[in-house]
Amino acid sequence: MNIIISNASSDPIYIQIMNQIRQSILSGELRAGDSLPSIRQLAKDLQVSVITTKRVYEELEKEKLIDSVVGKGCFVSGANKDFIREQRMKRLEEKMIEIIRESKDLSMSQQDLIDHLTLLFEEEQTT
The missing domain is CATH 1.10.287 (Helix Hairpins)
Structure with missing residues (x-):
């Protein structure tokens, strides 16, 4: 999963990240059951705040695109x-x-x- 953040974009960083992960799921690049980087790892990789990546995952979970499993991480949802x-x-x-x-x-x-x-x-x- 390759996420690119543009400082020239009018979209907030969390929206840019969320849209790219959503697109990877909807396009089939990420499949049901695939694990996502931890919130901390994604924040480190993208050089953004942990709060930003936490918000991304929370929004994707609300959309039922990912599932969070306590102690195991976040995974692409296969339920829907x-x-x-x-x-x-x-x-x-x-x-x-x-x-x-x-x-x-x-x-x-x-x-x-x-x-x-x-x-x-x-x-x-x-x-």
């Missing part, structure tokens, strides 16, 4: 596959809305967009 799928679908829809807006800026019709998407989908299946 439907929730993770739903979150991934939500992210996909957000990207699709962005694509729709961009296609409108390019004066593409709905059918042009569908045709283009179909072509790309078919090309992707052959690779």
Whole structure:
């Protein structure tokens, strides 16, 4: 898991960290049962406050993306596959809305967009 903190970002550090861990879970890079670094280790690795990493883990636990086991650490949750799928679908829809807006800026019709998407989908299946 590679987390990059940007000082140029308008997002607070804990949001940057949380978003990157969430994305790693939702993308499948981190799988159910995978262990996460301890709160202290993550803080040390990222050179941030322990309070910051504690907040990240608490928020991810509220989202049911990770589970904390006293004395053992934090792990990617495997209990809620439907929730993770739903979150991934939500992210996909957000990207699709962005694509729709961009296609409108390019004066593409709905059918042009569908045709283009179909072509790309078919090309992707052959690779």
